Amino acid sequence: MKKRLSLLSLLLLNLSVFAQNPAPAAAQSKPIALVGGTIHVGDGKIIQNGTIIFDKGIITAIGDASTTVDKNSTEVINVQGKSVYPGIIAPAALIGLVEIGSVRSTFDQAENGQFNPNIRSLIAHNTDSEIIPTVRGNGVLIGQTTPEGSIISGTSSIMEYDGWNWEDAVLKKDDGIWLNYPTLIARQFSPEESRFVVKKNDKYIEQKNALQNFLADALAYAEITNPNPKNAKLEAMKGLFDGSKKLFIRTNYGKEIIEASKLAQQYKVKSIVIVGGEEADLALDFLKTNNIPVIVSPTHRLPNTPDEDVWNPYKLPARLMKAGVLTGMFYTEEFYKTRNLPFVAGTSAAFGMEKEDALKMITLNNAKILGIDNLVGTLEVGKQATIAVSEGDILDMRTNKVEYAFIRGKKINLDDKQKRLYKKYVDKYGISGK
Incomplete structure (x- = not known):
C-alpha cells in the first residue's frame, strides 16, 4: 500500500509540474555570445554573420564575425543560419x-x-x-x-x-x-x-x-x-x-x-x-x-x-x-x-x-x-539584452520559429501550454511532422 501511495504521489507531482507555466528565468550568471546569425538591429541595419555579446543583462558588444569572444569565460551559442531580433x-x-x-x-x-x-x-x-x-x-x-x-x-x-x-x-x-x-x-x-x-x-x-x-x-x-x-x-x-x-x-x-x-x-x-x-x-x-x-x-x-x-x-x-x-x-x-x-x-x-x-x-x-x-527597441551596446532568435523571418507566420529568447539577459524557457497540448496529442495519435 505504501508503495502504491508513493507511486500515486509521484504521478500527481509530475502532472502538477507538467500543467504549470515555466518558472521565471534566473538572472544571467555569465556572459553569453550569440554567434553566426543575421542580426536585425531594429533601426534598419542588418549585420550578416554577426556576433552579439551580453553580460549582466546588458549588451556589451555587437558586430560582424571579427568581433572578439572570450570563449573561456563566455557561453557561446551558435545561431548560424538563424535571425536575431530585438524583443x-x-x-x-x-x-x-x-x-x-x-x-x-x-x-x-x-x-x-x-x-x-x-x-x-x-x-x-x-x-x-x-x-x-x-x-x-x-x-x-x-x-x-x-x-x-x-x-x-x-x-x-x-x-x-x-x-x-x-x-x-x-x-x-x-x-x-x-x-x-x-x-x-x-x-x-x-x-x-x-x-x-x-x-x-x-x-x-x-x-x-x-x-x-x-x-x-x-x-x-x-x-x-x-x-x-x-x-x-x-x-x-x-x-x-x-x-x-x-x-x-x-x-x-x-x-x-x-x-x-x-x-x-x-x-x-x-x-x-x-x-x-x-x-x-x-x-x-x-x-x-x-x-x-x-x-x-x-x-x-x-x-x-x-x-x-x-x-x-x-x-x-x-x-x-x-x-x-x-x-x-x-x-x-x-x-x-x-x-x-x-x-x-x-x-x-x-x-x-x-x-x-x-x-x-x-x-x-x-x-x-x-x-x-x-x-x-534596438540591439545596441549599453541597451538591455532583450532578444529573440528565430529560425526564420520573425515577421512571417510561416517561418517564425523562436528558438531562443532573452529578457534582460535571462534565458527564457519557451515552453507553454499550447506546445504541451500539441506534444500530448502528437504522441497519443502517433502523428509525425512539425
Missing part, C-alpha cells in the same frame, strides 16, 4: 489582465465610473498568466499593460513578460493615462440587418463637456503647490502637465483625431499619442506639424466604409511613415492574439514599406513612443 514590444495590451475570454471573473481590465486615471494596471498584472508564455514564443517579450473602458480608463505600465510578480516584471511604471475620446459616430452591428451600421452618438456633447470639465479641474489642481486634502484622481493626472506621463488617446476618425489632440493641447498636456488612428491619413499634416505619434491598428482588418479602398488598412502604416509621422503598431483583437503582432506588422511590408521598417514599427518605434528606447 518585440506590444503597446495597448491586455496580457496579464484577462485570462479566459468566456469567464468574466478572469477579467481585470476595467473599472466602473467615467474618470479613473488613478487606476494602476500594473498592480493587476498577473505574471502567472498562461497567455504570457504563448506570446513569448512568437518573440513578443515586452508589453504595455493597459486598462480599458470609461472615458479615462486609468494608467498603463510597461512590463517584461517574465517575473515572479509585477514588481519583478515592471520595466516602466505608470507611463501614461488612457483616454477613450467620445465618438461623433459609431459603427455598431445590427442583428436585425445582419450588418454593421453607422449611428450618431447622441451623447457626444455631454461626454465632451464632462471631459473638458475634468481636464480643467486636473490642470487647476496641478498648479496648486500643496493641495490639502489630496484628490487621488487629480493627483494621477499631474504627470500629463509636467511631461512625466503621456496621454494615449484612443480614436480612429480624422476629425476626432484633430479635435481630441487640440483639446489636450488646450489644457497643456505635454505629450500626446494617438492609438487606433484608422483614418490618420486624413490628419497627416496636423499630426506631422504637431509631432504627434500614432500607434496604428493592425493591418488585418476590413475598411471602415464601403467606398474605402479594401487595401487601405495595409497601406496606412507606410503612408504615415513616409509622411514623417512616428508610427508604431498594436494588436486590437482578442487579448491572446497579441502574439500575432509580428505578422500583422509584417504584412505592411507588402504594401509600400520596407521589411526592416515593418520590424522598426514594433521594436524601435514602439519603444520611442512608449519612452523606453534608451533601454530596448
Whole structure:
C-alpha cells in the first residue's frame, strides 16, 4: 500500500509540474555570445554573420564575425543560419489582465465610473498568466499593460513578460493615462440587418463637456503647490502637465483625431499619442506639424466604409511613415492574439514599406513612443539584452520559429501550454511532422 501511495504521489507531482507555466528565468550568471546569425538591429541595419555579446543583462558588444569572444569565460551559442531580433514590444495590451475570454471573473481590465486615471494596471498584472508564455514564443517579450473602458480608463505600465510578480516584471511604471475620446459616430452591428451600421452618438456633447470639465479641474489642481486634502484622481493626472506621463488617446476618425489632440493641447498636456488612428491619413499634416505619434491598428482588418479602398488598412502604416509621422503598431483583437503582432506588422511590408521598417514599427518605434528606447527597441551596446532568435523571418507566420529568447539577459524557457497540448496529442495519435 505504501508503495502504491508513493507511486500515486509521484504521478500527481509530475502532472502538477507538467500543467504549470515555466518558472521565471534566473538572472544571467555569465556572459553569453550569440554567434553566426543575421542580426536585425531594429533601426534598419542588418549585420550578416554577426556576433552579439551580453553580460549582466546588458549588451556589451555587437558586430560582424571579427568581433572578439572570450570563449573561456563566455557561453557561446551558435545561431548560424538563424535571425536575431530585438524583443518585440506590444503597446495597448491586455496580457496579464484577462485570462479566459468566456469567464468574466478572469477579467481585470476595467473599472466602473467615467474618470479613473488613478487606476494602476500594473498592480493587476498577473505574471502567472498562461497567455504570457504563448506570446513569448512568437518573440513578443515586452508589453504595455493597459486598462480599458470609461472615458479615462486609468494608467498603463510597461512590463517584461517574465517575473515572479509585477514588481519583478515592471520595466516602466505608470507611463501614461488612457483616454477613450467620445465618438461623433459609431459603427455598431445590427442583428436585425445582419450588418454593421453607422449611428450618431447622441451623447457626444455631454461626454465632451464632462471631459473638458475634468481636464480643467486636473490642470487647476496641478498648479496648486500643496493641495490639502489630496484628490487621488487629480493627483494621477499631474504627470500629463509636467511631461512625466503621456496621454494615449484612443480614436480612429480624422476629425476626432484633430479635435481630441487640440483639446489636450488646450489644457497643456505635454505629450500626446494617438492609438487606433484608422483614418490618420486624413490628419497627416496636423499630426506631422504637431509631432504627434500614432500607434496604428493592425493591418488585418476590413475598411471602415464601403467606398474605402479594401487595401487601405495595409497601406496606412507606410503612408504615415513616409509622411514623417512616428508610427508604431498594436494588436486590437482578442487579448491572446497579441502574439500575432509580428505578422500583422509584417504584412505592411507588402504594401509600400520596407521589411526592416515593418520590424522598426514594433521594436524601435514602439519603444520611442512608449519612452523606453534608451533601454530596448534596438540591439545596441549599453541597451538591455532583450532578444529573440528565430529560425526564420520573425515577421512571417510561416517561418517564425523562436528558438531562443532573452529578457534582460535571462534565458527564457519557451515552453507553454499550447506546445504541451500539441506534444500530448502528437504522441497519443502517433502523428509525425512539425
